[in-house]
Amino acid sequence: MEKYLEKTKVLIEALPYIKKFYGKTIVIKYGGHAMVSDQLKEAVINDLVLMKFVGINPVVVHGGGPEISRMLNKLNIRSNFINGLRVTDEATLEVVEMVLVGKINKEIVGLIEKAGGKAVGLSGKDAGLLKAHKKLAKNPEPTGEEYLDLGYVGEITEVNPEILLTLIDKGYIPVVAPVGSNGNGEFYNINADEVAAEVAVALKADKLIVLTDTPGILLNEKDENSLLSKASIAEVQELINQGVIRGGMIPKAESAINAIKRGVGSVHIIDGRIAHSLLLEIFTDAGVGTMLTA
């Protein structure tokens, strides 16, 4: 009996959240470092499908950095990162598209279908979804040029959400790969955190949830107990300036600040290595990870 009461308690606890988010859009950034095992992938996908069936509109933006690196390695193409962004020459861009659009995007779509949902996979090239131009990165070193050339790394100039709204309306979960186009035949590799934030802004999303491989923003990267559970965008900017937030966490934190400044209610950076962390974040009182608000 006790066991059943526990189960009903969990469902009842979810009710106010189901009501709160009914009909709302939540953008989920599914990071490559959170795609650890097939079992975990299935847990994430089940969460997305459950969200859809209780009336929430999830939109997925995925990464795949580790898988791109593995493929580049196999092909003996060297790559390096500046401020968490992969320097991308022509050969690298080809591999990026192959892995993100050809493989990971279609895999996620297939898993959603397997779990009973409906999904459509897109890259930013489709239906003019992500317009981009070349991004110049600020040189992290105090010496030399102020800006560094990252090759075919893009920065979003415009999101055209029309196709996403149509898909949502028809009951599909849109799955977006972070590749953009300048409209003149030039394509760019865009960091998936940046894409997720821009998509969340364009869709006026209630929340952006970033699934990654840490419990959230840590005050000491080596200590998982130093989790910052809540932060304002000013506090996060300060942690970037101090160098507490570095590497792959920089685009996440900067994108979160950008999204909140432009109207997204909250951004949550959570541990995608924990099965069903997405459900815990949305449907329970506890919440997980780091919550960023204005």
Ligand SMILES: Nc1ncnc2c1ncn2[C@@H]1O[C@H](COP(=O)(O)OP(=O)(O)O)[C@@H](O)[C@H]1O
């Ligand atoms: N202050 C910090 N707190 C947590 N993680 C941090 C911090 N600073 C840097 N990181 C790094 O950021 C990484 C997450 O970014 P990234 O590797 O790009 O993941 P993803 O593939 O999910 O986008 C963490 O694994 C960690 O190494």
Ligand SMILES: CC(=O)N[C@@H](CCC(=O)OP(=O)(O)O)C(=O)O
């Ligand atoms: C410019 C840039 O860095 N692009 C990323 C795109 C994929 C990505 O962002 O993947 P994660 O979310 O798994 O890190 C890359 O080439 O790795």
